[in-house]
Amino acid sequence: MRFTGARGRTARGSMRFVPKAKSFTRLACAAAVVLAAAGCGGGSGGAKAQAVPHLPVQQEIGASEGRLNLVIWAGYAEDGSTDKHVDWVHAFQRKTGCKVNAKVADTSDSMYALMKTGQYDGVSASGDSSLRLIYGGLVAPVNTNLLKNYRDIPSYLKNQPYNSIKGQMYGAPHGYGANYLTYRTDKIQNTPASWSIVWDKGSAAADHVVAYDSPIYIADAALYLKAHRPDLKITDVYELSQKQFDAAVDLLKQQRPNVNQYWSNYLDEVEAFKAGDNYAGTAWQVTANLAKTEKAPIGTTIPSEGATGWSDTWMIAAHAEHPNCMYKWMNWIESPKVQAAVAQWFGEAPANPKACKYAAKGFCTQFRVGDVDFYKRLAFWKTPVADCGDSRGTSCVDYSKWTELWTQIKG
Amino acid sequence: MSTTVTPGGPVRRFAGLLHRRPYLRLAALLSAPLLWLVVAYLGSLAALFAAAFWTTDDFTGEVVKQFNLGNFQELWNQSVYRTITLRSVGVAAAVTVIDTAVAFPMAFYMAKIASPRAQRWLVIAVLTPLWASYLVKAYAWRIMFSGSGVLSWILDPFGIHGPGYGLPATIVTLAYLWLPYMILPIYAGLERLPNSLLDAAGDLGARTFRTFRTVIWPVAVPAVIAGSIFTFSLSLGDYITVKIVGGKSQLIGNVVYDNIGAADNLPFAAAVATIPVVIMVIYLVAVRRTGALDNL
Incomplete structure (x- = not known):
């Protein structure tokens, strides 16, 4: 390929x-x-x-x-x-x-x-x-x-x-494409079934997690909470009420000790996966493929919670x-x-x-073309605005707040 | 030839005017650089300060040009900004200390011990890294600090783990990047120290350390401070190295960058950018009295 x-x-x-x-x-x-x-x-x-x-x-x-x-x-x-x-x-x-x-x-x-x-x-x-x-x-x-x-x-x-x-x-x-859960197959033997591998304190990837350096990554935390904290009633990971948003921020702050670096340049991420500094984190398919062509043992998966993506x-x-x-x-x-x-x-x-x-050969299988179920598991990026787009009205946390809290999450 | 010089050609008249009026001459010479200094350089600083007191409209994102202290209150109230400021100052100070410790012996050797021929080559050797791109050097360090890098390779047999990406890696990389800016002022300062003073100290019975403490150091201090201004200020404003080798750390520069790029909040970025400016002003005022500024 x-x-x-x-x-x-x-x-x-x-x-x-x-x-x-x-x-x-x-x-x-x-x-x-x-x-x-x-x-x-x-x-x-x-x-x-x-x-x-x-x-x-x-x-x-x-x-x-x-x-x-x-x-x-x-x-x-x-x-x-x-x-x-x-x-x-x-x-x-x-x-x-x-x-x-x-x-x-x-x-x-x-x-x-x-x-x-x-x-x-x-x-x-x-x-x-x-x-x-x-x-x-x-x-x-x-x-x-x-x-x-x-x-x-x-x-x-x-x-x-x-x-x-x-x-x-x-x-x-x-x-379109997804932000895959990407992991080193030599450090994590079984395909992770859940994003908990990047969020949990005692996970196999602890201290070697790579996280995306952008406020939009808060949505990834919300995506995890959507599945694991039903009491928060998260419906759309880009339209978060203050309470839902705070929970996502807390999760990110709690994740911080796990994180070994935040990535913004995908080539840096390729290199870090290749060198074995990172065990798990979000990446694009192209990132994983590049690391693979350089003989890094890398796998990608969409865990049970789904994933964020772009179109x-x-x-x-x-x-x-x-x-x-x-x-x-x-x-x-x-x-x-x-x-x-x-x-x-x-x-x-x-x-x-x-x-x-x-x-x-194999390209479309790899990128899951035509796979509706796969597509539906992706939460495609959109900019968070105050208007929740539903009965909650304009009570959602807007993007300026996301960026402000992102600085605090990184500490 | 007997050509008569016609007095009063326009060029000649202009030259005469300049000759008669030295002030005009000076003004013509200095207006361009002064314009640059005042308008482009100080003007942008002033604009920065003014912008720090503005805000952006939450609703439209437009900059609201109305004086208020909101940005500074935010900076003061959020503990995260204090942490980041202290971290940045700590990194800058550590880089300066490391650079001084490495540069002093090097500069002393260059100025006092090496032959004139070797001296020239050493100056070239010190300057050569400046020809390579900043990014290339930072990425070279990134590779060295990586899990499969040369540092791990050296340290692993001893059962020690490499520092990985983080603040230590940032400090080492910055210390490497700014080292020439420390060596050169110290070298220049020590070159001005007469050899006879060292001989006199020896003749009067002073041992190495005493000579260093009472003769060399007092002469070199202004030069060291001059170098430290470079290393300190360059480290304080840096945001790229920490992105490359800093792992999950962020410094003042990153906060400024994120507020311009991600948050689109120029006034707040301007407010954050005043922090290093204030720190440097305090630093410069403090060192002015040492005479270090004459060594720049």
């Missing part, structure tokens, strides 16, 4: 999960609008839809405009300049006549800022920036009838909270200068062959299961 993805991923890997505080503010604004609308019009059900700017949906794909400006994660639009065998941009240009100009963004924040300039036609947004793009009126709804491969996308990737509003899709699903979507700018080219791109990037190339280069599950035909 090819995991050349490492290089393509570097820029993103190191910066990718820099927490996206701005999305909190955007959503907070959106929430404000929702509240205001609810106050004026009554009936919060309809109010939420009003908060989303009304934008026209494109009805047909016209002639190519000759250009396409994209904001992408590193490795999402390879034109052979990184590796001459990895190129799905030139073929697209030949086929459609749209010359691709791709701008790599390091974080969701910079993606949002770049989209705000209005110079770009589309973006490969992650779950935690997509909603603020929608609420900010920067991206338009997508006419899925124009997407040739859309019917091949499994239903569990459609109309998700991170890519749609009330049944209206705002993009084409690209791919990306191609979105079209609200005032795209080259909308036809963008639709052509969405069709291109979701076609099986290209999906296989991107997913293997990047190390993620392709949204289109037909990609498996073109991917290396």
